[in-house]
Structure formats: C-alpha cells, structure tokens
Amino acid sequence: MCSIIAYAGQRVAAPMLVQSLKRMEYRGYDSVGLATISNKHILVKKGVGKVEEVNKSLGLEKMNGSVGIGHTRWATHGGVTDTNAHPHQNCKNDIAIVHNGIIDNYSELKKSLITRGHKFRSETDSEVIAHLLGDFLHKKYDIKKAMINITKKLKGTYAFVAVFDDGTVAGARFDEPLIVGISKDGYFVSSDVLGFIEHTDKAIFLDNDEFVILNDNGHAIFNFDGSKVKKQVTQIAWELADAEKGRFAHYTLKEINEQKHTIINALFSKDSKLDEFCDVVAGAKRVVLTGSGSSYNAALIAKQLFSKYAGIHCEAVISSEFQYASGLLDKNSVLIAISQSGETADLLQAVKIAKASEARILSIVNTPTSSLARTSDLFLGINCGPEIGVAATKSFTAQLALIYRITEILSGQKLSLNRSDLERLVSKVLNDTKYIANIAEKIKYIGNIYILGRGLHFPVAIEGALKLKELVYVHAEGLPAGELKHGPLALMDENTTVIMLNPDDETYSDTLSNVHEIKARGASVIGVSNVNSNKYDNWIKIPKAKDILYPILEVIPLQLLAYHTALKRESNPDYPRHLAKSVTVK
Numbered sequence: 001m002c003s004i005i006a007y008a009g010q011r012v013a014a015p016m017l018v019q020s021l022k023r024m025e026y027r028g029y030d031s032v033g034l035a036t037i038s039n040k041h042i043l044v045k046k047g048v049g050k051v052e053e054v055n056k057s058l059g060l061e062k063m064n065g066s067v068g069i070g071h072t073r074w075a076t077h078g079g080v081t082d083t084n085a086h087p088h089q090n091c092k093n094d095i096a097i098v099h100n101g102i103i104d105n106y107s108e109l110k111k112s113l114i115t116r117g118h119k120f121r122s123e124t125d126s127e128v129i130a131h132l133l134g135d136f137l138h139k140k141y142d143i144k145k146a147m148i149n150i151t152k153k154l155k156g157t158y159a160f161v162a163v164f165d166d167g168t169v170a171g172a173r174f175d176e177p178l179i180v181g182i183s184k185d186g187y188f189v190s191s192d193v194l195g196f197i198e199h200t201d202k203a204i205f206l207d208n209d210e211f212v213i214l215n216d217n218g219h220a221i222f223n224f225d226g227s228k229v230k231k232q233v234t235q236i237a238w239e240l241a242d243a244e245k246g247r248f249a250h251y252t253l254k255e256i257n258e259q260k261h262t263i264i265n266a267l268f269s270k271d272s273k274l275d276e277f278c279d280v281v282a283g284a285k286r287v288v289l290t291g292s293g294s295s296y297n298a299a300l301i302a303k304q305l306f307s308k309y310a311g312i313h314c315e316a317v318i319s320s321e322f323q324y325a326s327g328l329l330d331k332n333s334v335l336i337a338i339s340q341s342g343e344t345a346d347l348l349q350a351v352k353i354a355k356a357s358e359a360r361i362l363s364i365v366n367t368p369t370s371s372l373a374r375t376s377d378l379f380l381g382i383n384c385g386p387e388i389g390v391a392a393t394k395s396f397t398a399q400l401a402l403i404y405r406i407t408e409i410l411s412g413q414k415l416s417l418n419r420s421d422l423e424r425l426v427s428k429v430l431n432d433t434k435y436i437a438n439i440a441e442k443i444k445y446i447g448n449i450y451i452l453g454r455g456l457h458f459p460v461a462i463e464g465a466l467k468l469k470e471l472v473y474v475h476a477e478g479l480p481a482g483e484l485k486h487g488p489l490a491l492m493d494e495n496t497t498v499i500m501l502n503p504d505d506e507t508y509s510d511t512l513s514n515v516h517e518i519k520a521r522g523a524s525v526i527g528v529s530n531v532n533s534n535k536y537d538n539w540i541k542i543p544k545a546k547d548i549l550y551p552i553l554e555v556i557p558l559q560l561l562a563y564h565t566a567l568k569r570e571s572n573p574d575y576p577r578h579l580a581k582s583v584t585v586k
Ligand code: BG6
Pocket: 292, 293, 294, 295, 338, 339, 340, 341, 342, 343, 344, 347, 390, 391, 392, 579, 580, 581, 582, 583
C-alpha cells in the first residue's frame, strides 16, 4: 500500500506534506513525491528513496504554493524508479495525481488512451487516472463531472487524489481508505489520520463510492452518481505524541516497551460492548476466526482458548485463503475478524464474503475509525494507540490480552492475574533484555532458524518466526514440537539453530525430550523458559507465571531478539524491505 496526503488552504503546503509523509512512511517507502500549485502552474518533484533522503536531495519542503499533494510508494505495478514514483501527470501537465490501490483494467484503459494520442511516461497502473481526467476535462472543464465519469471507468481498488492547475483538489475512494481532515486554516485529504493528526483531530471518513472536492467554496462530498452526501465529522482519539518515537531509536522498540501498559489496558478493557460481543459468540451455531500475519496467529490462540475453556469450537482461516473456503458460513454463523489496522484488503474481502452469506461480523481491531470497525456489526478495540513499526508487536499482545478477557466471559472463569502482578511480570520481561542483544550477535548470520512449541506455544512459535522473517530477512519457521519426529528432525545438525518455547506448564516434559532429540543431532538450542536446562546453549529467562500468561511473556523476548538481530545486521527495524504496515491491495 502507499500513503496519500493533500492540503488546500492558507498555509504553505510542502513542509506540512513532507512531515505527513514521514509519519505515514510505514505504509510504503520505495519512493516519494510532491506536486504543488503556484501561479496556476503544477510543480512536481519525485524520486526513489525514503522521505528524509529525497527531501534532502530535491528540496521537497521548499516547493511553493498553498495547495499540494504528496505520496510514498509501495511498488506493485512498475519497478522502483523515479519515473514510476508518484505524482503522475496528464499530457498537458495541468493535472497531477497520487494513487493507492490497484487499477485492474489499467492496460485496456491505457491502450485506448494511447490510440487517442496520450503519451505515457511510467509503467504504473496509476498514471491512467491523470490521462483519463485530462480526457474528460478536455471535452468540458467540469471537475465534478470528470470525477463521476472516471469512477465509472476505473475497475479495481483505489483511493486517489488529483490536483488541478486552477487549485482544485479532488479525491475518490473505492476499497482504499481516504479521510478528509478539517483544520482551522485549510483541508487535508489523507490515507490515514496520522497524515494530519499534528494539525487537527476533526476528520470525515469517506465511505466507498464517494468523492470529495476541495476548492475556494470549501469542501463538498458526493456519491459516485454525483448526488451530494452529508457526512459526520469524527473526533480522532489519537494524539500526535502517540505517533512520535520519543526517547526510542525506533518505533518498533518504543512499541515493544509500551506493552507494559497496552497489555493491561486490553485485558482490563471497560468496553461496554464486551458482554454483547460474547453473547453473540456464545449464541452462534458456528464461529470462524480470520486474520492476516500476526493477527492470524492471534486467531490461532483464540481458537485454542475458546475451545479449551469455553467449549466453543472454532475454525481459524487465514484471510487470503478465505475465498477458497466456500460454504463455511451462513446466517447462524459469526465471523470474528482480527486486525491491527482494520484496512488489510484480504481481511476486508473475507468480511465481504461472510456478509454475503448473512453471517454476523464481529471484529477485534486497533484502529477504531478503520474500514473494518465501520463495516462490522460490532467491534472491540484493543486500544494500544497507533502502531507504526511494520512488524506487529504491541498489537499482537493486546489482541491476546483481549482474547483472554473474552475467554473469561465466555467460560465464566477467572483465568488471568490481577493488574499489579501482570504489570510486574511484563516489566520484568522488558527490563532484563540486555543479554538478548548478545544472543542476537550469535545468531545474526544464521540462515535457518526453527522455533518450536506445543499447545498455545505453537502459534507463538509461528509469531516469533514471523518477526525474524519480517525484521531479519532470515528463513525462520514456527513448528509444532511434537511434529519433529515426523520430518523436521531431518533438518537438525550442527548448523541448525532452534528456539524452544518451553515454560514449565503441561507441555514442559514432552518439549524437553524434544530438546534432547535435537541436541543429539548436534543442533544448538535457545531455550525460552522460566526454568533453565543444561541442554540449552542459550537461555532466555521469562518469569514464573500462570500457564495462560506464558504466550504473552514469551513472545516479548522473541520480538526483542528480532529487533536486536536486525540492528546487528544494520537493517532498519521500522521499515523492513518489501513490506508495509497493512497491505490494502490483494
Ligand atoms: C502486514 C504487517 O502487512 O499485515 C503485519 O506487516 C500484520 O505486521 C499483517 O500482522 C496484518 O495486518 P493487520 O493490520 O490486518 O493486523
């Protein structure tokens, strides 16, 4: 996914646009570009690289004009080049556009535009938007009409914003987030509230099939058929400080450390909808959980807990596989969709499929203003504040904490600890991490790492492996320890490193015998446990706790191990290569 920002108002646009793009860079960081209007002329500057670098080399924030658009790219169509960077323009250069999403029918649109004499400069799908708008305006200079016409033509998913040399700004949304920010000196249009959180907390969330026009008359919102829409202004709960790194070197480290508060907040959530949420789950004939990435791993833990403690047996389906799992849901079913951003395209598609089979949609989400929250019948917030590091950390443990709370209500049993004990345990895990950096030094050049666990520890093993993949770019695999003898043991030799999740709960003795089997083949073992063993080459100590809390306490050192190993390999943990915070394209 990409990030889009626009401003139209009394202030100089460029410096604000550059700051906004820096804040939304986790959405895509292949290239950056701005277009501003000055004296009825559109100036475009763009280039490959991060906002900081391109701003320095091209002087983006020095561009003139009080109207402008900006973009950071996560490449889908066309390589990472200066020409493919956004903004893109039409032949007459009197329009510039930025786009997030994928235009599925771009090649046929491009072909017909070329036959009508249009000259394309990039390999992107997005550029067709600029030429199409130009085509419509060429016939009759009516921007509203052009927006109605172009939204009839485009197929795929898109949020795009166009700026015209008369100073008008127009943006449309179909299956990609687009938000209008209303400040005292002008308007913003952004992919994310973080784009304008520094300037205003007043936002209008565009729904699908809507477009906005900003000009000297202020703002107006229309449906794709041109009918005017009256929209509610929402007050954003997040503050700027939430989106700043503060004293931490990276967002990822800041967010890992915020877990001493975020886990507690989620576990002791006062959300008034909790009981209603649990009633719907308890009353359903079938419950299906879905999510992507770390959110799917949280779904795997929910599946085990709901079954073990509440006798509610669920399916957990990866969102990108949902479309192939037909006949899963009907009107007596419930889909529980789990997502940090609430904008992941695969997950929103799974929700669309579930809605089509009349299932109830419940969701567990971090972004209360997201598409998922707004399209669900009922959602619960994990309230861990903005998560900017691309790899999920605090959102994963907050999802687990809220799932524990739901399990308590569904089972009518008190499962977890009291607040102060949990604060103590999490702080303990977060405070003595220095030796983890030493272990990171030892594993920084290892090519294959296996993380093994049983029961609730298996999904945590998958999550730990995902962190190593995301941040260290190493082949890491989460495996059920019991499966070792049925294949993976063949991988074990003196070049293999295994991380064993082995706290002293019901899985302890079986997992320890797996450690012996692995050691017998010469592999090195890092034990994550509250109990040391002379079989471990390295021991990551976690505090003794109630069994149910070990998944939360053991994943934090795995997050830190991935973070420190990334640093040892001189890669930036906040912006891992080829990834983006939430993928809004399928
Ligand atoms: C990926 C992120 O893009 O999406 C992962 O890099 C995340 O960290 C996954 O777990 C799912 O995102 P979300 O927002 O739906 O939980």
